[in-house]
Amino acid sequence: MFERSRNYPTALTADGLTAAEADRLATQWVLNQRDAVGGQILLYLPDRRERSGRAVVNQFATRPDVVTETWKTIHGGNWSGGPVLAAWPNTKALGEISDNDLVRALCVLTWLPKEVVSWARAVGAEVLGGQMDLSAPALSAPVIEAAMETMVSLVNQNNPLTTGHEKEVVVEALLILKRHRHQFDGDELYTWALHHGWAAERATELRGLVQKVNDGVRLRIKGGMLRADIYEIWKAADPDS
Secondary structure (H helix, E strand, O other): OOOOOOOOOEEEEOOOOOHHHHHHHHHHHHHHHHHHHOOOEEEEEOOHHHHOOOHHHHHHHOOOOEEEEEOOOHHHOOOOOEEEEEEOOOHHHHHHHHOOOOEEEEEEEOOOHHHHHHHHHHHOOEEEOOOOOOOOOOOOOHHHHHHHHHHHHHOOOOOOOOOHHHHHHHHHHHHHHHHOOOOOOHHHHHHHHHHOOOOHHHHHHHHHHHHHHHOOOOOOOOOOOOOOOHHHHHHOOOOOO
Protein backbone atom coordinates (compact mmCIF):
# COMPACT_ATOMS: atom_id res chain seq x y z
CA MET A 1 0.00 0.00 0.00
CA PHE A 2 3.03 2.24 -0.37
CA GLU A 3 3.54 3.75 -3.77
CA ARG A 4 4.85 7.12 -4.84
CA SER A 5 6.38 7.85 -8.20
CA ARG A 6 9.42 10.14 -8.40
CA ASN A 7 10.14 9.55 -12.06
CA TYR A 8 11.80 12.87 -12.69
CA PRO A 9 15.47 13.92 -13.05
CA THR A 10 17.31 14.66 -9.81
CA ALA A 11 20.68 16.16 -8.93
CA LEU A 12 22.62 17.68 -6.04
CA THR A 13 25.78 19.70 -5.76
CA ALA A 14 28.84 17.92 -4.41
CA ASP A 15 30.13 18.71 -0.96
CA GLY A 16 33.22 20.92 -0.84
CA LEU A 17 32.44 23.24 -3.75
CA THR A 18 32.65 26.98 -3.30
CA ALA A 19 29.29 28.71 -3.02
CA ALA A 20 29.72 30.30 -6.45
CA GLU A 21 30.66 26.99 -8.09
CA ALA A 22 27.72 25.16 -6.55
CA ASP A 23 25.29 27.93 -7.46
CA ARG A 24 26.42 28.06 -11.08
CA LEU A 25 26.20 24.31 -11.53
CA ALA A 26 22.79 24.03 -9.89
CA THR A 27 21.16 26.95 -11.68
CA GLN A 28 22.45 25.78 -15.07
CA TRP A 29 21.19 22.25 -14.42
CA VAL A 30 17.72 23.59 -13.61
CA LEU A 31 17.67 25.79 -16.71
CA ASN A 32 18.66 22.80 -18.85
CA GLN A 33 15.88 20.75 -17.30
CA ARG A 34 13.36 23.51 -17.95
CA ASP A 35 14.29 23.32 -21.63
CA ALA A 36 13.79 19.55 -21.52
CA VAL A 37 10.64 19.16 -19.40
CA GLY A 38 9.03 22.61 -19.59
CA GLY A 39 7.06 24.28 -16.85
CA GLN A 40 7.82 27.10 -14.45
CA ILE A 41 11.00 27.12 -12.38
CA LEU A 42 10.69 27.17 -8.59
CA LEU A 43 13.43 28.50 -6.31
CA TYR A 44 12.66 26.82 -2.99
CA LEU A 45 14.27 28.52 0.01
CA PRO A 46 14.26 28.19 3.81
CA ASP A 47 13.58 31.94 3.97
CA ARG A 48 13.62 34.74 1.41
CA ARG A 49 16.60 36.28 3.20
CA GLU A 50 18.67 33.10 2.91
CA ARG A 51 20.06 33.99 -0.53
CA SER A 52 21.84 37.07 0.87
CA GLY A 53 25.40 37.15 -0.43
CA ARG A 54 24.76 34.51 -3.11
CA ALA A 55 25.12 36.57 -6.28
CA VAL A 56 24.35 33.75 -8.72
CA VAL A 57 21.21 32.70 -6.85
CA ASN A 58 20.11 36.32 -6.49
CA GLN A 59 20.45 36.85 -10.23
CA PHE A 60 18.64 33.58 -10.90
CA ALA A 61 15.74 34.72 -8.69
CA THR A 62 15.19 37.84 -10.83
CA ARG A 63 14.47 35.85 -13.98
CA PRO A 64 10.87 36.26 -15.19
CA ASP A 65 10.46 32.49 -15.49
CA VAL A 66 11.44 31.83 -11.84
CA VAL A 67 9.03 31.82 -8.89
CA THR A 68 10.47 32.03 -5.38
CA GLU A 69 8.76 30.32 -2.46
CA THR A 70 9.87 29.36 1.03
CA TRP A 71 9.25 26.25 3.08
CA LYS A 72 6.31 28.07 4.68
CA THR A 73 4.77 29.68 1.59
CA ILE A 74 5.03 26.81 -0.90
CA HIS A 75 1.52 25.46 -0.26
CA GLY A 76 -0.18 28.78 -0.86
CA GLY A 77 2.13 30.07 -3.55
CA ASN A 78 1.80 30.75 -7.25
CA TRP A 79 4.10 28.08 -8.67
CA SER A 80 2.36 26.11 -11.40
CA GLY A 81 4.81 23.21 -11.67
CA GLY A 82 8.15 22.48 -13.32
CA PRO A 83 11.83 22.15 -12.34
CA VAL A 84 12.85 23.00 -8.78
CA LEU A 85 16.04 24.39 -7.30
CA ALA A 86 15.89 23.49 -3.61
CA ALA A 87 18.46 25.64 -1.86
CA TRP A 88 20.02 24.28 1.35
CA PRO A 89 17.09 22.11 2.47
CA ASN A 90 16.96 19.99 5.57
CA THR A 91 15.59 16.45 5.40
CA LYS A 92 12.02 17.49 6.17
CA ALA A 93 11.85 20.30 3.61
CA LEU A 94 13.48 18.15 0.94
CA GLY A 95 11.03 15.35 1.62
CA GLU A 96 8.07 17.66 1.27
CA ILE A 97 9.15 19.14 -2.05
CA SER A 98 10.24 15.80 -3.49
CA ASP A 99 6.74 14.43 -2.85
CA ASN A 100 5.05 17.42 -4.52
CA ASP A 101 3.17 16.24 -7.60
CA LEU A 102 4.08 19.43 -9.49
CA VAL A 103 7.81 18.68 -9.52
CA ARG A 104 9.23 17.78 -12.95
CA ALA A 105 12.92 17.91 -12.02
CA LEU A 106 14.69 18.60 -8.72
CA CYS A 107 18.17 19.91 -7.95
CA VAL A 108 19.49 20.38 -4.42
CA LEU A 109 22.03 22.97 -3.39
CA THR A 110 23.76 20.99 -0.66
CA TRP A 111 24.27 22.59 2.74
CA LEU A 112 24.79 19.64 5.11
CA PRO A 113 25.33 16.38 3.22
CA LYS A 114 23.80 14.34 6.07
CA GLU A 115 20.48 16.12 5.45
CA VAL A 116 20.23 15.08 1.80
CA VAL A 117 22.39 12.01 1.19
CA SER A 118 19.70 9.44 2.05
CA TRP A 119 17.32 11.09 -0.43
CA ALA A 120 20.08 11.25 -3.07
CA ARG A 121 20.85 7.56 -2.66
CA ALA A 122 17.20 6.61 -2.79
CA VAL A 123 16.49 8.47 -6.04
CA GLY A 124 19.87 7.94 -7.71
CA ALA A 125 20.59 11.66 -7.99
CA GLU A 126 23.26 13.01 -10.33
CA VAL A 127 26.19 14.61 -8.46
CA LEU A 128 27.23 17.99 -9.85
CA GLY A 129 30.85 19.14 -9.57
CA GLY A 130 32.39 16.20 -7.77
CA GLN A 131 31.81 12.77 -6.30
CA MET A 132 29.78 11.47 -3.39
CA ASP A 133 29.17 7.94 -2.18
CA LEU A 134 25.63 7.31 -3.41
CA SER A 135 25.78 3.54 -3.69
CA ALA A 136 22.43 1.85 -4.19
CA PRO A 137 20.37 1.37 -1.04
CA ALA A 138 20.55 -2.11 0.40
CA LEU A 139 19.56 -3.57 3.73
CA SER A 140 22.02 -5.42 5.92
CA ALA A 141 20.10 -8.72 5.87
CA PRO A 142 17.41 -10.38 3.71
CA VAL A 143 15.37 -10.94 6.90
CA ILE A 144 15.11 -7.18 7.42
CA GLU A 145 14.03 -6.63 3.82
CA ALA A 146 11.39 -9.33 4.19
CA ALA A 147 10.11 -7.54 7.30
CA MET A 148 9.94 -4.28 5.36
CA GLU A 149 7.94 -5.97 2.62
CA THR A 150 5.48 -7.16 5.27
CA MET A 151 5.07 -3.57 6.47
CA VAL A 152 4.47 -2.44 2.91
CA SER A 153 1.69 -4.97 2.47
CA LEU A 154 -0.11 -4.25 5.74
CA VAL A 155 -0.05 -0.51 6.29
CA ASN A 156 -1.81 2.33 4.51
CA GLN A 157 0.37 5.23 3.40
CA ASN A 158 -2.53 7.64 3.82
CA ASN A 159 -2.28 7.13 7.58
CA PRO A 160 0.62 8.13 9.84
CA LEU A 161 2.86 5.41 11.21
CA THR A 162 2.79 6.94 14.67
CA THR A 163 -0.66 5.79 15.73
CA GLY A 164 -3.32 3.12 15.25
CA HIS A 165 -3.02 0.07 13.02
CA GLU A 166 0.03 1.35 11.17
CA LYS A 167 2.03 1.90 14.36
CA GLU A 168 1.02 -1.56 15.63
CA VAL A 169 2.31 -3.29 12.50
CA VAL A 170 5.58 -1.35 12.20
CA VAL A 171 6.56 -1.47 15.86
CA GLU A 172 5.68 -5.16 16.20
CA ALA A 173 7.83 -5.98 13.17
CA LEU A 174 10.76 -3.95 14.52
CA LEU A 175 10.50 -5.55 17.96
CA ILE A 176 10.47 -9.04 16.45
CA LEU A 177 13.65 -8.22 14.54
CA LYS A 178 15.27 -6.81 17.67
CA ARG A 179 14.23 -9.83 19.72
CA HIS A 180 16.09 -12.02 17.23
CA ARG A 181 19.14 -9.79 17.58
CA HIS A 182 19.02 -8.15 14.19
CA GLN A 183 20.59 -4.72 13.99
CA PHE A 184 18.95 -2.07 11.81
CA ASP A 185 19.72 1.55 11.19
CA GLY A 186 17.15 4.34 10.84
CA ASP A 187 18.90 5.99 7.91
CA GLU A 188 19.24 2.62 6.17
CA LEU A 189 15.52 1.91 6.45
CA TYR A 190 14.63 5.51 5.54
CA THR A 191 16.65 5.23 2.34
CA TRP A 192 15.16 1.84 1.49
CA ALA A 193 11.66 3.19 2.07
CA LEU A 194 12.16 6.22 -0.20
CA HIS A 195 13.74 4.02 -2.87
CA HIS A 196 10.66 1.76 -2.78
CA GLY A 197 8.14 4.54 -3.23
CA TRP A 198 7.26 5.55 0.33
CA ALA A 199 6.22 9.14 0.88
CA ALA A 200 9.02 11.06 2.57
CA GLU A 201 6.78 11.88 5.52
CA ARG A 202 6.13 8.19 6.17
CA ALA A 203 9.80 7.29 5.72
CA THR A 204 10.65 9.96 8.29
CA GLU A 205 8.12 8.52 10.72
CA LEU A 206 9.63 5.07 10.18
CA ARG A 207 13.10 6.40 10.96
CA GLY A 208 11.77 7.95 14.16
CA LEU A 209 10.24 4.66 15.30
CA VAL A 210 13.45 2.80 14.49
CA GLN A 211 15.39 5.26 16.60
CA LYS A 212 13.05 4.74 19.54
CA VAL A 213 13.25 0.96 19.28
CA ASN A 214 17.04 1.08 19.08
CA ASP A 215 17.16 3.42 22.08
CA GLY A 216 15.07 1.03 24.12
CA VAL A 217 12.07 3.33 24.38
CA ARG A 218 9.02 1.34 25.44
CA LEU A 219 6.42 1.72 22.71
CA ARG A 220 3.02 0.52 23.81
CA ILE A 221 1.29 -1.75 21.34
CA LYS A 222 -1.33 -4.46 21.69
CA GLY A 223 0.60 -6.99 19.61
CA GLY A 224 -0.81 -9.84 17.61
CA MET A 225 -1.03 -7.92 14.34
CA LEU A 226 1.48 -10.30 12.71
CA ARG A 227 1.10 -14.06 12.45
CA ALA A 228 2.91 -16.14 15.06
CA ASP A 229 5.34 -17.65 12.54
CA ILE A 230 6.16 -14.39 10.75
CA TYR A 231 9.84 -14.49 11.70
CA GLU A 232 10.22 -17.97 10.21
CA ILE A 233 8.64 -16.64 7.01
CA TRP A 234 11.08 -13.72 6.95
CA LYS A 235 14.00 -16.00 7.67
CA ALA A 236 13.06 -18.23 4.73
CA ALA A 237 13.88 -15.28 2.46
CA ASP A 238 17.54 -15.60 3.46
CA PRO A 239 19.29 -18.23 1.30
CA ASP A 240 22.04 -18.52 3.92
CA SER A 241 19.70 -19.21 6.82
